[in-house]
Amino acid sequence: MNIFIAVDMEGATGVTHHDQLMPDGKTYSAACKLLTGDVNAVIEGILATEPQCSVIVGDGHGIMRNVILEQLHPMAELVVGPAAPQNKPLCQLEGISASADMLFMVGYHSRAGYPNGLLAHTYVGSLIRNFRLNRAAVGEITVNAAIAASFGATVGLVSGNSDLAEEAENILGENGEFVCVKSTLGPTAAICKTPAKTADLLREAAIRAVVKFKEGKLKSVEPAKVTIMEVETYRRESVDRALTATGLYRTGECSFETSDKNAAEAFRRIWSGIARALDEPAAWLR
Numbered sequence: 103m104n105i106f107i108a109v110d111m112e113g114a115t116g117v118t119h120h121d122q123l124m125p126d127g128k129t130y131s132a133a134c135k136l137l138t139g140d141v142n143a144v145i146e147g148i149l150a151t152e153p154q155c156s157v158i159v160g161d162g163h164g165i166m167r168n169v170i171l172e173q174l175h176p177m178a179e180l181v182v183g184p185a186a187p188q189n190k191p192l193c194q195l196e197g198i199s200a201s202a203d204m205l206f207m208v209g210y211h212s213r214a215g216y217p218n219g220l221l222a223h224t225y226v227g228s229l230i231r232n233f234r235l236n237r238a239a240v241g242e243i244t245v246n247a248a249i250a251a252s253f254g255a256t257v258g259l260v261s262g263n264s265d266l267a268e269e270a271e272n273i274l275g276e277n278g279e280f281v282c283v284k285s286t287l288g289p290t291a292a293i294c295k296t297p298a299k300t301a302d303l304l305r306e307a308a309i310r311a312v313v314k315f316k317e318g319k320l321k322s323v324e325p326a327k328v329t330i331m332e333v334e335t336y337r338r339e340s341v342d343r344a345l346t347a348t349g350l351y352r353t354g355e356c357s358f359e360t361s362d363k364n365a366a367e368a369f370r371r372i373w374s375g376i377a378r379a380l381d382e383p384a385a386w387l388r
C-alpha cells in the first residue's frame with residue numbers, strides 16, 4: 103500500500119497565530135515540533151496496520167521546510183522545498199503518483215472567506231479571494247482531493263480545525279476520518295487539545311482509515327469528466343500578470359480560469375498563473 107500525506111500548518115495541534123507560521127516568528131520552531139508530532143502520529147497508525155506501507159509526506163505550508171526531517175518517522179520520505187512551478191507544479195501534492203492508494207491531509211484550515219475561520223485562506227491569503235472548483239468556492243482540501251482522484255487515490259483522513267469539519271466531511275463521506283485538533287473561537291484563537299491527546303486521536307484515526315480502505319468502505323472518488331478551476335483575486339493587476347501563463351482565460355475583472363479533463367493538469371496551469379500573479383514588478387517600476 104502507498105499513502106501520500108499532504109501537510110499544512112494552520113490546522114496543526116496548538117497553532118492559532120501567524121507568529122507560529124513563518125521562520126521569523128518567535129514561536130515558529132515550537133510549532134514545527136507540534137506539526138511533526140501530528141504527522142508522526144498518523145504514520146505510526148498507518149504502520150501499525152500496514153507495516154510495509156510506503157509513506158510519502160509532502161510539506162505543503164509556506165516555505166515548505168517546516169516538518170523536521172530528523173524527527174520524522176524513519177519509514178517515511180519527505181518532499182521538501184517551495185512550490186515554485188518549476189519545482190512543485192502540484193504544490194502540496196507534488197510527489198504523489200499513480201501508485202498512491204490513499205491521500206491523508208494533516209494540519210488543514212478552512213477556505214478564504216469562511217466566516218470566522220481560524221487562519222482561513224486558500225493558498226495565498228493576500229491574493230486569492232475565492233478559489234472555485236467546478237463553480238463552487240472550495241478550500242485546499244477539496245482541490246487536493248480532486249487532484250488525488252485524477253491519480254486514483256482515495257482521501258482517507260483529514261485533520262485540522264473544527265471549522266474545517268463541514269468541508270472535510272463532504273470529501274470524506276460517512277466513513278472517512280476527520281480529526282479535530284482544536285475548536286475554533288475566531289481567526290486567531292482556539293481551544294486546543296494537547297499534543298499527547300491529539301497524537302492518540304490521529305494514530306487511532308489513521309488505523310481506522312487504513313482498515314476501512316482495505317474493507318472497501320471509503321468513499322471512492324470518481325475523477326470529474328471535466329475540471330474547471332477559477333481564481334478570483336483582490337486586484338485586477340494580479341489577473342493581468344496571471345494571464346501571461348498559458349491556457350488561462352479571464353472570466354471577469356478580477357478572475358481567471360482554466361479547464362481540463364484531468365484535475366492535476368488543470369491545477370498545474372492555474373498554479374503557474376497564481377505564481378505569475380505574485381510576480382510583482384521591481385519597486386522602481388511600480
Ligand SMILES: [Zn+2]
Pocket residue numbers: 110111112162163164
Ligand atoms: Zn498553510
